[in-house]
Amino acid sequence: MPKASKKELLRLSKDHKTQLLISKFVSDELGTLTPTFDPKQGFKYSIIEEIVDDPSGTDFFLQKMFDGGVLGRKLYDKIVHCPSCNSVNVSTHYICPHCKSFDIKKSALIEHIKCGYIDTEDHFQKQDKLVCPRCNKELINPTLDYHRAGVWCTCNQCTKSFDIPVPTHFCRECEEKFTFDEAIYKDVYSYTLTPEAAKESNLGFILTVPIIDFLEKQGFEVESPGFLNGKSGTRHMFDLTAVFKGKKKNTTAIDIVTSTDDVISEQSVISMFAKIFDTTPDKACLVAIPKMSENGRKMAALYKINLVEAKDQNSALEALKVCIEN
Numbered sequence: 001m002p003k004a005s006k007k008e009l010l011r012l013s014k015d016h017k018t019q020l021l022i023s024k025f026v027s028d029e030l031g032t033l034t035p036t037f038d039p040k041q042g043f044k045y046s047i048i049e050e051i052v053d054d055p056s057g058t059d060f061f062l063q064k065m066f067d068g069g070v071l072g073r074k075l076y077d078k079i080v081h082c083p084s085c086n087s088v089n090v091s092t093h094y095i096c097p098h099c100k101s102f103d104i105k106k107s108a109l110i111e112h113i114k115c116g117y118i119d120t121e122d123h124f125q126k127q128d129k130l131v132c133p134r135c136n137k138e139l140i141n142p143t144l145d146y147h148r149a150g151v152w153c154t155c156n157q158c159t160k161s162f163d164i165p166v167p168t169h170f171c172r173e174c175e176e177k178f179t180f181d182e183a184i185y186k187d188v189y190s191y192t193l194t195p196e197a198a199k200e201s202n203l204g205f206i207l208t209v210p211i212i213d214f215l216e217k218q219g220f221e222v223e224s225p226g227f228l229n230g231k232s233g234t235r236h237m238f239d240l241t242a243v244f245k246g247k248k249k250n251t252t253a254i255d256i257v258t259s260t261d262d263v264i265s266e267q268s269v270i271s272m273f274a275k276i277f278d279t280t281p282d283k284a285c286l287v288a289i290p291k292m293s294e295n296g297r298k299m300a301a302l303y304k305i306n307l308v309e310a311k312d313q314n315s316a317l318e319a320l321k322v323c324i325e326n
């Protein structure tokens with residue numbers, strides 16, 4: 001398994017589609033991503049198709065997530081494709097090793113324990129009873145009177161008998177018959193979020209996804225991370241920038257800070273102020289989860305930074321909506 005660098009994981013985790021994917025795992029919507037089987041299209045990952053918009057991009061996206069260390073995978077199934085039309089609507093034909101016909105009959109072999117007679121089940125069948133053709137005793141108890149001694153096949157075409165048929169395939173789409181040698185045989189995986197990716201996906205990171213969706217619905221052009229050029233010539237990075245292209249261009253800069261402690265220090269207010277002082281966006285919002293320190297609150301008011309304090313994702317989004325609409 002390739003071990004992706006942390007840098008690659010971080011690079012990927014800035015991508016909106018990757019964030020959507022991770023948010024599905026983290027929000028408990030998804031524990032393990034397992035494919036569903038469709039006889040026409042083969043294995044499908046519906047959630048991934050929604051994320052990438054285009055079903056043909058699913059395999060490439062999953063491979064990228066695996067290579068980048070976002071997803072781990074486990075072999076879930078193997079799938080046979082027809083070598084001439086690539087269909088997965090393929091059946092297995094067990095064929096006669098002598099004449100290659102698939103018109104064979106599979107029977108169970110039964111041994112009468114008392115007399116040692118072995119034959120196929122149909123030779124023991126008398127109406128709804130099992131009776132030994134050699135000694136004419138009825139077989140009643142499956143453990144005391146008889147046991148199943150394997151299978152026996154008979155070919156309806158050449159009438160020869162054999163114990164092991166040869167497995168081959170039949171394509172129901174183009175009617176091609178093919179062997180294992182000729183078959184396209186592919187791995188199918190189930191996926192889980194790697195512990196590394198789960199660690200990167202803190203609350204702030206996950207919060208950006210619904211915020212982007214909300215702002216885009218309001219008609220904003222959103223970048224995450226977003227960059228604004230400062231008067232000083234420095235390019236400053238914000239967690240998000242939202243530009244409203246109405247009669248008058250309107251830019252909002254948003255930063256998100258989270259803490260597992262009780263309060264967030266005023267340092268985040270100071271560093272945001274340094275950036276907005278240089279870049280002068282029309283509006284600046286600082287999302288603080290769970291809450292800002294008393295000092296930070298005062299400074300935000302002084303610096304005209306809209307402070308959004310919320311204890312969780314949903315209330316942060318609600319508060320941010322109010323802040324944007326004002």
Ligand SMILES: [Zn+2]
Nearest residue numbers: 082085171174
């Ligand atoms: Zn085919």
Ligand SMILES: [Zn+2]
Nearest residue numbers: 096099155158
């Ligand atoms: Zn045969």
Ligand SMILES: [Zn+2]
Nearest residue numbers: 112115132135
């Ligand atoms: Zn017998």
